[in-house]
Amino acid sequence: MASELKLSHTSAMILKAIDSGHVYGFGVMEVTGLPSGTVYPAMRRLERDSLIRSRWEKQAIADAEQRPPRKYYTLTTSGRATLEASQKRYPLLANLIPANAGEKA
Amino acid sequence: MNPATLHFAMLRSAAILVPAAQRADWLAEWRSELWHIRRDPHGVNLTAFCMGAFRDALWLWRDDPCPDRFSLSAESPGLCLAWLAALGVACLGLGLLLPAVRIVLLSSLYPRNLVMLNPAWDGDPAIADGFFAPYPSVARKSFESLKATEGNQFTGLAFYVPANLPVATPGGKRTLHLARTTPELFHLLNIPVPRARAGTPMLVLTRSAWHKYFQGDRQDVTAVVSDDLWRLPARVDGWLLEDASALPASTKGFVLGRLRFDTLRNSQFHYIRLADRPYCCYGAVLPMFVFSCALFAVMTFGSSGGDMRTMGATGLRRALFLAAKILLVLPIVAFGALDLGSVGGSVTPLYLDVALFGSFLATRWIIADQRGRCPVCLRLLAHPVRIGESSRILLEWHGTELMCDRGHGLLYVPEWPAIWSGRNRWLDLGSSWSGLFH
Numbered sequence: 054m055a056s057e058l059k060l061s062h063t064s065a066m067i068l069k070a071i072d073s074g075h076v077y078g079f080g081v082m083e084v085t086g087l088p089s090g091t092v093y094p095a096m097r098r099l100e101r102d103s104l105i106r107s108r109w110e111k112q113a114i115a116d117a118e119q120r121p122p123r124k125y126y127t128l129t130t131s132g133r134a135t136l137e138a139s140q141k142r143y144p145l146l147a148n149l150i151p152a153n154a155g156e157k158a
Numbered sequence: 159m160n161p162a163t164l165h166f167a168m169l170r171s172a173a174i175l176v177p178a179a180q181r182a183d184w185l186a187e188w189r190s191e192l193w194h195i196r197r198d199p200h201g202v203n204l205t206a207f208c209m210g211a212f213r214d215a216l217w218l219w220r221d222d223p224c225p226d227r228f229s230l231s232a233e234s235p236g237l238c239l240a241w242l243a244a245l246g247v248a249c250l251g252l253g254l255l256l257p258a259v260r261i262v263l264l265s266s267l268y269p270r271n272l273v274m275l276n277p278a279w280d281g282d283p284a285i286a287d288g289f290f291a292p293y294p295s296v297a298r299k300s301f302e303s304l305k306a307t308e309g310n311q312f313t314g315l316a317f318y319v320p321a322n323l324p325v326a327t328p329g330g331k332r333t334l335h336l337a338r339t340t341p342e343l344f345h346l347l348n349i350p351v352p353r354a355r356a357g358t359p360m361l362v363l364t365r366s367a368w369h370k371y372f373q374g375d376r377q378d379v380t381a382v383v384s385d386d387l388w389r390l391p392a393r394v395d396g397w398l399l400e401d402a403s404a405l406p407a408s409t410k411g412f413v414l415g416r417l418r419f420d421t422l423r424n425s426q427f428h429y430i431r432l433a434d435r436p437y438c439c440y441g442a443v444l445p446m447f448v449f450s451c452a453l454f455a456v457m458t459f460g461s462s463g464g465d466m467r468t469m470g471a472t473g474l475r476r477a478l479f480l481a482a483k484i485l486l487v488l489p490i491v492a493f494g495a496l497d498l499g500s501v502g503g504s505v506t507p508l509y510l511d512v513a514l515f516g517s518f519l520a521t522r523w524i525i526a527d528q529r530g531r532c533p534v535c536l537r538l539l540a541h542p543v544r545i546g547e548s549s550r551i552l553l554e555w556h557g558t559e560l561m562c563d564r565g566h567g568l569l570y571v572p573e574w575p576a577i578w579s580g581r582n583r584w585l586d587l588g589s590s591w592s593g594l595f596h
Binding site: 077078079082083088089090091092093094097098101120121122123124 | 186187189190191193194195197200202206207208209210211212213214216217218221
């Protein structure tokens with residue numbers, strides 16, 4: 054049923070960005086060029102619809118690097134299926150978002 | 159303010175909108191993101207980034223599954239009174255921001271014996287006194303006659319005429335709103351200004367006009383007075399202090415006096431104490447409010463509430479709640495009407511019309527709210543259910559049933575009054591039902 058969910062171009066772009074390895078809010082903002090006021094509410098919506106899930110980075114890792122922990126987002130199974138459906142709808146999506154393996158959580 | 163403090167304050171402000179259960183997590187995420195962006199900004203405007211937090215918080219606020227929090231808060235009698243108090247303070251605050259209302263409200267700071275004088279008139283003394291629509295009504299000749307015949311009743315008298323006059327400023331000739339006044343004016347108002355030399359006009363400016371037209375240059379300006387010190391009728395940029403003989407003879411102006419005794423005896427003039435102006439506003443609203451309360455009480459008598467009367471502590475609580483609502487609504491009507499009545503730039507008789515209309519609306523709301531509350535816990539009754547059909551009113555009861563969320567009882571409000579069901583009927587469920595309610 055989730056794969057039938059029709060996403061807006063913005064939501065699809067954010068989903069694609071997360072799938073490409075831009076796993077926190079600012080990373081998604083940077084790669085999509087969207088402002089914070091669009092990206093964060095969109096991610097909340099995607100999380101509410103169970104297309105993505107969030108988890109906090111382990112405190113020990115953040116402490117070791119002397120920085121606050123970040124909240125990471127990953128695609129769920131239904132999110133992946135929805136993204137595949139969206140890529141058929143928006144074929145240029147893959148070209149818009151470059152992969153970022155380094156940021157994969 | 160330090161930018162980091164500003165950004166953190168923005169996030170904290172936005173967090174107020176976030177539902178309490180998610181607030182700590184939400185704030186931690188935004189703070190963390192801000193920390194990382196500050197270290198490696200990539201050309202991002204941090205303030206714009208933090209502004210986005212408000213949209214995010216607003217989305218969460220709207221998406222909160224907790225239903226209708228405003229009506230939930232209005233259900234509680236305490237919060238209802240808090241809302242009314244806040245609205246009253248807001249109306250007063252708005253009034254203090256509006257120059258015309260501010261003048262009226264701050265007039266109470268003048269000494270009790272300072273009065274404005276107007277020629278006696280047969281009409282409404284409040285209007286004749288120029289209270290609602292202050293207008294210049296005394297000619298210089300009348301002022302001089304007053305001074306000669308009744309001067310012994312005053313310790314000081316001043317006359318001023320508002321006029322638009324060209325004044326040479328460093329930026330060229332500008333037309334300023336000036337009050338051409340006799341030199342006693344500032345002495346009466348207890349504003350320290352150098353004494354004028356006979357025959358030499360003196361220019362005194364408000365601080366804002368001095369900065370605006372003279373760029374702070376003291377040349378040609380005798381004194382500068384704070385804008386807040388002038389609370390008399392007529393908006394002015396400054397004052398031209400002249401001898402009375404130099405003022406135009408036919409143009410009408412305002413007369414300010416300081417009474418020697420408590421009242422003015424055998425005078426051709428009406429007077430209004432400047433300190434009484436705010437109380438006059440309140441005094442004008444009070445009779446209207448009492449009248450509308452009485453009118454609604456008579457209109458609704460016998461059609462409602464008959465079976466909702468409660469005795470003892472509960473009845474007392476109910477009466478106190480009603481009294482508190484009336485006391486809190488009264489300043490809202492008074493200050494709100496004053497705010498609306500001064501839309502044109504001065505407090506006009508429109509104030510009275512707005513106050514009358516506001517009194518009716520407020521009374522209507524007070525009674526409707528009181529009737530819609532549980533007589534036991536004073537919370538708003540909820541879950542209205544329509545029962546019956548209007549076409550079968552002779553066969554069965556037709557109206558709305560409301561329920562107290564705490565299980566105290568049910569209120570039956572008939573849609574159409576019938577011979578056998580004309581009144582609201584309160585069904586007290588008693589404590590045996592309390593187990594069914596949370």
